[in-house]
Amino acid sequence: MSIQGAQWIKGMVTVHIRGGQPELLVNRALAGGLQLSSIRWTSKGLLEFELSVSDFFRLRTYLKETGCRVHVTARKGLPFLLVKAERRKLFAGGIVLFFAIIFMLSSxxxxxxxxxxxxxxxxxxxxxxxxxxxxxxxxxxxxxxxxxxxxxxxxxxxxxxxxxxxxxxxxxxxxxxxQTVPKHTALNNPRHLVASTDAVVTEIIAEAGRPVVKKNTKVKKGQTLISGTIGGEEHSRTIVAKGTVRGLVWYEFSIASPLTQSVKVYTGEKKTKWFAIIGSRALQVSGYGDNPFAASETIRHEQKAAWRNWSLPIGRMKETVMEMRMEKRTLTEAEAKGIGILQAKADVLIKAGSDAVIRDEIVLHEKAENGKVYMKVLFEVEQSIVKEMPLVQMQGD
Structure with a gap:
């Protein structure tokens, strides 16, 4: 235990010495084994020092010898805290009960x-x-x-x-x-890979099977891309064709983008509510009353009490109700056009697949009337263009 900790347990007092011979008092007290600390002269010419409670009672002998008088100016330490607690039994009992409840809840x-x-x-x-x-x-x-x-x-x-x-x-x-259970690979029937739509081939990689088209070839929907038939006429056999084929596909969209847009605006007015949290329950402690705003948005922020690595089941929650209103914002034709094309691109990617890439866009027609911008846009998209087609093998002789 540290020296300060031991002194706090014993209890310390700060005293002022009046009259007599203060210097002689200090010398005789130190020679007698008393532990005096923080010895100094105050601005009023009084000698001040600190000593333990036990040494304070031993100081009386030296006071009589030197003709000095003592006045206690401050008290600190455990003995004085216990005296205060005894005077405030209800308060001390509340503290003990509080920590007992915290211990029970954390258990x-x-x-x-x-x-x-x-x-x-x-x-x-x-x-x-x-x-x-x-x-x-x-x-x-x-x-x-x-x-x-x-x-x-x-x-x-x-x-x-x-x-x-x-x-x-x-x-x-x-x-x-x-437990990890090995997946059973499904047995596939022989098949071709054919074009799922009209396109121009940009990439073809055959993992199994025979590619029958080349890069930059224009293909029609249903046309064979990778054949599941391999070998010559006399020694041909059918397999499960596998591979990757990508191509350029064109999508035409008609877009109508409004020149006005509804925007959410916060007014700065707000109402705050506080809740005490115990377990999964929240008890409101402030901010009572109905919501005073015609339109609002609520934001919640929760804080749980913690002690070291322990998360306690008590805390507080702040609920902020913020007033808002919807305002009409007028867009320029360029802004409305950009928003419309952006939405069309999202629809294209949903239709074309997650691995699709938009390579180009061409605005075929554009006009503004009746509060909207009308456009016809052609998108050039690179995407996967394969689909499976079961291969029916003809029986020989």
């Missing part, structure tokens, strides 16, 4: 979180955990060791290869690793 399991499960349902895992005594509102000291719980859960959960149990404050996390 409970408030939530059980399940992670890593795919095939096993969360309800199934929670049911097995409850059989082992692991469930919300359970006392932490009643739980078995994490290793024991893990082994029991693995034994009772079909398809689980490992289960980890970790306690973080008032939350318990169950981490599940399921």
């Amino acid at each position: 409970l399991v408030w939530s059980v979180e399940v992670q890593g499960n795919v095939k096993l349902t969360e309800e199934q895992i929670r049911a097995v955990a409850k059989q082992e005594g692991l469930y919300p509102m359970q006392w932490s000291f009643r739980l078995a060791d994490a290793d024991v719980l893990s082994k029991q859960l693995v034994r009772k959960l079909p398809g689980a290869s490992w289960v980890g149990v970790e306690k973080k404050g008032t939350k318990v996390i169950i981490q599940v690793v399921e």
